[in-house]
Amino acid sequence: MGKRKEKKRRAARFRALCLAALSALFLAGCGRGTLDVVLTTGFQRNEVFRLADASCSLAEAKVYLATEQNLYEEVYGSDIWNAAGEEEALEERLKENVLGKLSQIKAMTLLADRKGVALEAQEEALVQEAAEAYLESLSEEEKQILGVTGELAEGMYRDYALADKVYQEIIEDINPEISDDEARTITVQHILIRTVTHNADGTETPFSEEEKERCYEEAQRVRREAASGEAFESLIEKYSDAGESTLSFGKGEMEAAFEEAAFNLGTDEISGVVETSEGYEIIKCVSTFNREETDRNKEKIAEQRRDEAFGQEYDAFVDSLPRKLNEPLWRSVTMIEEESVDTDGFFMIYEQYFHPEAHRGTAEDA
Numbered sequence: 001m002g003k004r005k006e007k008k009r010r011a012a013r014f015r016a017l018c019l020a021a022l023s024a025l026f027l028a029g030c031g032r033g034t035l036d037v038v039l040t041t042g043f044q045r046n047e048v049f050r051l052a053d054a055s056c057s058l059a060e061a062k063v064y065l066a067t068e069q070n071l072y073e074e075v076y077g078s079d080i081w082n083a084a085g086e087e088e089a090l091e092e093r094l095k096e097n098v099l100g101k102l103s104q105i106k107a108m109t110l111l112a113d114r115k116g117v118a119l120e121a122q123e124e125a126l127v128q129e130a131a132e133a134y135l136e137s138l139s140e141e142e143k144q145i146l147g148v149t150g151e152l153a154e155g156m157y158r159d160y161a162l163a164d165k166v167y168q169e170i171i172e173d174i175n176p177e178i179s180d181d182e183a184r185t186i187t188v189q190h191i192l193i194r195t196v197t198h199n200a201d202g203t204e205t206p207f208s209e210e211e212k213e214r215c216y217e218e219a220q221r222v223r224r225e226a227a228s229g230e231a232f233e234s235l236i237e238k239y240s241d242a243g244e245s246t247l248s249f250g251k252g253e254m255e256a257a258f259e260e261a262a263f264n265l266g267t268d269e270i271s272g273v274v275e276t277s278e279g280y281e282i283i284k285c286v287s288t289f290n291r292e293e294t295d296r297n298k299e300k301i302a303e304q305r306r307d308e309a310f311g312q313e314y315d316a317f318v319d320s321l322p323r324k325l326n327e328p329l330w331r332s333v334t335m336i337e338e339e340s341v342d343t344d345g346f347f348m349i350y351e352q353y354f355h356p357e358a359h360r361g362t363a364e365d366a
Contacts, residue, residue, distance in 0.1 A: 048061050060102060066146060130350055171309065196277070248290055
């Protein structure tokens with residue numbers, strides 16, 4: 001893999017890390033007693049939370065909230081927040097997501113300071129350029145409603161750049177060797193005789209024992225037809241309940257019974273009847289080794305290990321940090337309802353200045 005491709009990939013991984021909020025410090029897996037909730041006493045005006053020496057202002061929270069809200073609405077439409085019975089729950093989930101992202105960025109700036117990671121002059125110049133571009137993208141009304149100033153925008157992009165840089169430094173030397181066997185990806189075709197009903201509410205209803213017996217007999221009959229030379233594609237069309245007939249996957253990606261049967265097949269071999277949680281399966285191996293998919297799986301496994309290594313250092317660090325949430329102020333924060341506030345470019349502008357190659361690649365792919 002070339003250096004340019006490697007940098008683009010790592011930039012994408014950092015964006016995924018931050019935008020998915022891997023560690024919502026105030027929320028993830030915490031009981032009430034583990035969160036040090038403090039009333040407004042001790043906080044500065046419009047201070048949402050404090051994480052050790054790092055502080056998050058109301059304006060920062062509003063910028064993230066408006067950005068996330070408008071990105072969601074761009075994809076799902078503005079009516080998403082009015083889903084029947086879900087309005088309050090969706091808004092709370094959005095706020096939790098924003099709080100998680102902000103707390104993670106603040107924690108990573110503290111980690112950068114501990115590790116002696118700082119921005120160089122060129123990176124500081126990019127911070128200023130990105131902040132200016134963000135300010136230019138906002139109307140005067142947006143600046144006023146969100147409380148955005150040049151100083152605030154610079155501080156937010158500086159935090160984001162530091163978080164990016166410390167993440168890259170931690171994973172820089174983690175290059176695990178992944179063997180072909182470990183990452184081996186195979187391609188199969190399969191016929192599913194389903195033994196469960198998928199309900200509209202997301203639950204499943206298993207067939208009765210009598211119905212399952214009938215399905216098993218049908219699966220055995222289909223298996224005999226396949227073994228006698230009947231075209232597998234034709235049998236798929238006649239009998240299969242699967243939504244996708246051809247699958248490529250590596251180890252650990254499929255249900256254990258299905259995976260074990262599939263990986264024990266040679267090219268063009270057909271399995272016996274395999275019972276899974278979905279029903280009875282007949283599997284035909286198309287290829288015991290897919291070079292292109294295996295190489296992609298190597299990258300995925302390597303990324304998982306980098307994320308694990310980063311997560312171990314990050315989690316150990318944040319566990320020691322004191323944290324305080326200005327709960328009354330945070331409860332008062334609501335989604336931005338003014339139609340004039342439609343900004344959604346905070347993260348995009350960061351990418352344009354700090355990862356221009358990755359940004360161009362994304363635009364070209366689109």
